[in-house]
Amino acid sequence: MAEILNSHKKLSLEEIKEFETENQVSFTKNYMEFLIRWNGGYPEPNLFKISDEQGVSALNQFYGIGDMYSNLADYIDIYEYRLPDGFIPIANDSGGNVICLGTKEPYYEKIHFWDHEQEPEDPDDMSNMYFLANDIDEFLNNLYEDTEE
Template sequence: MVRIEKPGKKLTLEEIKQFETKNNVKLTEKYKRFLLKWNGGYPKPSIFNISGEQGKSVLNVFNGIGDMYDNLEEVIDIYEYRLPTGFIPIADDPAGNVICLGTKEPYDDKIYFWDHEEESENPDDMSNMYFLADNINELLDNLYEGDEE
């Protein structure tokens, strides 16, 4: 079972709706429930598998809404023209890659890993995107502890 350390301040549904309106994004129901419960923070355990060829990584921190260092709105602005249409950056790893939530079909609710080392000039080129989970809950369930190497 994943626990989140240093979660953000408690949110209301109204604050999430205001965030969606201001940022012109429709968050998924499961992700809204995650924000209502945790609003960002540091997961323990935190290791996840990317793919057979990519190996694994560490989920550093989930972005949250409000006055915090890992502010979701600011991170969305940073990646606005870098991520494929319909994805928002909900977390990152220590190497500067981001974990993305699909907010539009056909990727709605899906979680992907975006590898900045393979970034294309065309943001809608998904060759640097790796499927991680069907939704935020599955991503949390897939996190595990590993041996320090």
């Protein structure tokens, strides 16, 4: 599993629940555990496959909760009307695209890649969304290093 470098202030379950209420979101159990353990930061290794057609990307950072540049609340606000209903941004890649967590069925807990260069007019059009993993743990386990030199 990937390690997260430069993670932020440790969070309690109460702080996460308060964040959910304030931001009208509902996190999955695995994502809450991720926030309690890491609260954002920079993954190592950081490469992931989007699709055969889209290729590979480098994960830049996971957003965290609290007073920081990569504040999850800010990114939820920024993408509220751009992402399909039931998705929140949890990270970004080096190209400015976002990694999203599904918070409602049928995408609950699933991790998707949102390609900003293919952003449709209708945010609920998922033509620019690519499935990455069944949950945050699987996504972290799938990150890898570039072994070509």
